[in-house]
Amino acid sequence: MEAVEIVERTWKNSSNNNPPPRIVLGGCCRTRPATIRALRTLVDQRQTTTTTKKQESPASLTSEQERMLARIMGREADFDRQLGEIGEGLQDLADTQQLQTEHVQKQAATIKKVNDKAPL
Known part of the structure; x- marks a missing residue:
């Protein structure tokens, strides 16, 4: 969860209104699915806040742009869901x-004990 705190602190301290950079979060380096979900939630919250602020500007999207944006967001949500499933599968x-590994180690220890007790 330390990564979540670092990302959150960095974005709170940033003074620009640009949306956060696109981050690909994976399950490497012992990252747990819970940490990945927390980071994704933080990214989504920040993007929602930034998007809301930008929509208050006088320029608005055309209906075609809104449809395209909705399709993109739908694909992104599906992609995030798939990444979550992959992460959970990798954790499994x-x-x-x-x-x-634990089972093999126990078997090896048992075999060693049997070999040590068996007369030659």
Whole structure:
């Protein structure tokens, strides 16, 4: 969750009204799905705040631009959902791998004990 705090502090301290940079959040470097979701939520909140401020300007979108934006946002939401599912799947695989490693280590210890007790 330290990454969430760093990102949040950085954006709160920024003085420009530009939207935050596009961030691809993945599950590397022991990043947990909960941390990824928290960062995505923070990014979404910041983008919503920035978008709301920009929509108050006198220039407005045409209906075609609004339809295009809606399609893009729909695809982005679907992409985020897919990334979340992939992250959860990777975490499930990591958990399974950890359990298998522990099981193999227990089997190796048992085999060693049996070999140590068996007369030659």
